[in-house]
Amino acid sequence: MAELSRLIEAIEDPQIELGLNAAIVSVRDQQPHILVVQPGIAGSGEWDALPFGPFSPRAHRTLEIGLRAWVKRQTGLDLGYVEQLYTFGDRGRHAEPGEAASHTLSVGYLALTRGAGEELLGAHWSPWYAYFPWEDWRQGKPDILTQEIEPRLKAWAERAPSADEPVRPLRRADRLRVGFGIGAGFDEEKVLERYELLYEAGLVAEAARDGRQAAGQWGDELPLLGRPMALDHRRILATAMGRLRGKLKYRPLVFELLPPEFTLYALQKTVEAISGTLLHKQNFRRLVEHGGLVEPTGNVSTATGGRPAKLYRFRREVVVERPAPGLRVKAGRV
Numbered sequence: 001m002a003e004l005s006r007l008i009e010a011i012e013d014p015q016i017e018l019g020l021n022a023a024i025v026s027v028r029d030q031q032p033h034i035l036v037v038q039p040g041i042a043g044s045g046e047w048d049a050l051p052f053g054p055f056s057p058r059a060h061r062t063l064e065i066g067l068r069a070w071v072k073r074q075t076g077l078d079l080g081y082v083e084q085l086y087t088f089g090d091r092g093r094h095a096e097p098g099e100a101a102s103h104t105l106s107v108g109y110l111a112l113t114r115g116a117g118e119e120l121l122g123a124h125w126s127p128w129y130a131y132f133p134w135e136d137w138r139q140g141k142p143d144i145l146t147q148e149i150e151p152r153l154k155a156w157a158e159r160a161p162s163a164d165e166p167v168r169p170l171r172r173a174d175r176l177r178v179g180f181g182i183g184a185g186f187d188e189e190k191v192l193e194r195y196e197l198l199y200e201a202g203l204v205a206e207a208a209r210d211g212r213q214a215a216g217q218w219g220d221e222l223p224l225l226g227r228p229m230a231l232d233h234r235r236i237l238a239t240a241m242g243r244l245r246g247k248l249k250y251r252p253l254v255f256e257l258l259p260p261e262f263t264l265y266a267l268q269k270t271v272e273a274i275s276g277t278l279l280h281k282q283n284f285r286r287l288v289e290h291g292g293l294v295e296p297t298g299n300v301s302t303a304t305g306g307r308p309a310k311l312y313r314f315r316r317e318v319v320v321e322r323p324a325p326g327l328r329v330k331a332g333r334v
Contacts (some may be wrong), residue, residue, distance in 0.1 A: 018055040019106040020067040021088075021233065023078070023240035024123065025113045028256045030269045033125040034231075034237060037074050048126060049230040050237065051075055052106070067109055078122035081112040081256045085239050087208050088232055108236040110243055112256040128241065130227045130275075131234055135191060135241065136276045148199040148223055149203070150182060162213045165200070188275050191242035195235060199223060204235060241279050252293060255314040263309040264288060292318050 024035040036048040045094040046126055053070030060066030068079050085108040129136045134145050156173035162165065176182045198204045202214030206229035228234060248271060257270055268284050295315045298300050300308035 009053065013079060014292065017104045019104045020053055020055050020070055021106050021108045021236050022051045022067055022071050022077075022079070022082075022111050023085075023237050024059050024071070024077070024111040025128070025240065025244065025257070026052065027273050027287065028115060028125060030273050034130045034131075034275050035075060035120070035123050036126050037123050039062065047228050047230045048131075048233070050233045051123070052231075054104075055107070063107055063288060064109070064133060067107075071111075074121065075123035077113070077123075078111065079255070080109045081109050081160060083243075085110055085236070085243060086110075088236055104237070105137075108128045108239060110240040112244075112253060114257060114259060126227075131229060131237060132191065132195070132241065133226050134194070135188070135196075137186070137188070138272055138278050144225065145180070148225065149198070150155065152203055152218070154203060155182065156203075156214070159217070165214075188277055189242050189246045191245070192235070192238040193242075195238040196225070198237075202206075204228065204234070206232070248274060252319065258314075261299060261301075261311040261313055262295075262305050263301055263311060265309060267294070267312070 005138050009238055015207075027034070035051065037051055051071045051074045053066070053074070055063060055066045060069060063084070064082060065327070067082065071077055071079055078242060079237055087105055087107050089103070089105040096234065118176050127137055132144050153176050157176055170178070175193075175197060177184050179197050193260050194205070199207045199212070200214065202208065202216070202218060203222065204225055208215035209228075226234075229237065246255065254271055254274070257274075258267065265287055267288065268281065271284075272279055295314040297311045297313050299311040301311055302308050
């Protein structure tokens with residue numbers, strides 16, 4: 001009877017709330033950016049936060065409607081393409097023992113936009129590589145990996161597991177090989193796996209904030225590895241980055257980030273910005289043209305001041321012509 005009473009009490013007084021988050025991506029000046037709200041709106045401290053708001057079943061018929069409403073309210077931006085990512089409820093989004101506040105689960109979304117002006121309400125665009133500097137390989141392997149991250153991860157891999165570490169099917173060294181390509185190839189899609197390893201090793205500021213035992217083992221020697229974010233928003237952003245990088249290969253999502261007419265150069269630079277890798281120019285152009293993804297408009301661009309460049313547009317018919325009309329590109333030399 002006592003157990004039944006506790007169950008009824010839990011149902012009547014739920015300790016979980018549902019939140020909505022948006023990782024809104026735009027490419028500006030050949031750099032991917034995300035929209036962040038001013039500090040304090042959706043998190044603690046002075047760290048950047050993604051647009052965020054609670055889901056209200058009475059006000060929002062669906063989760064996506066609720067998300068669009070919160071983004072509009074916080075930033076003034078009307079979202080275009082949106083897709084649901086995952087439900088998050090880990091560290092940085094939980095009530096500590098003894099707290100009366102509810103624990104929040106958040107449904108994360110990826111949203112794409114061709115860009116908005118600077119007239120945003122309480123929000124601004126921020127380069128996503130500011131939060132993940134180890135993910136941009138367009139100028140070669142980032143120094144932060146060689147000089148800061150890899151030595152510490154290797155040291156962490158040799159330490160005994162901490163008390164709060166769950167049992168894993170792979171050893172730490174094997175997980176580093178898979179996530180960071182240490183001793184193997186670097187997979188640009190494993191953004192979340194890399195962030196989770198850094199968090200578990202106590203190497204990002206969020207781990208120290210959340211009281212992770214591993215964070216205390218480094219003393220005061222840790223540099224700032226990327227700009228931290230409120231709550232678990234950097235984890236949500238990592239998920240969005242990995243999802244978008246993967247989908248570029250089998251869905252024409254890149255065209256959601258481009259104007260209606262564009263040059264092949266602009267298309268390539270946008271793909272490179274998102275993937276964080278350089279592409280072989282001629283191979284890329286053959287892939288795009290032979291894949292039927294674009295068609296010439298008959299117009300040219302003189303924006304570069306040099307030889308006029310042909311303008312293209314996305315062939316929307318390709319969506320029904322092919323089951324996976326993406327850009328199956330591989331990194332290469334320019």
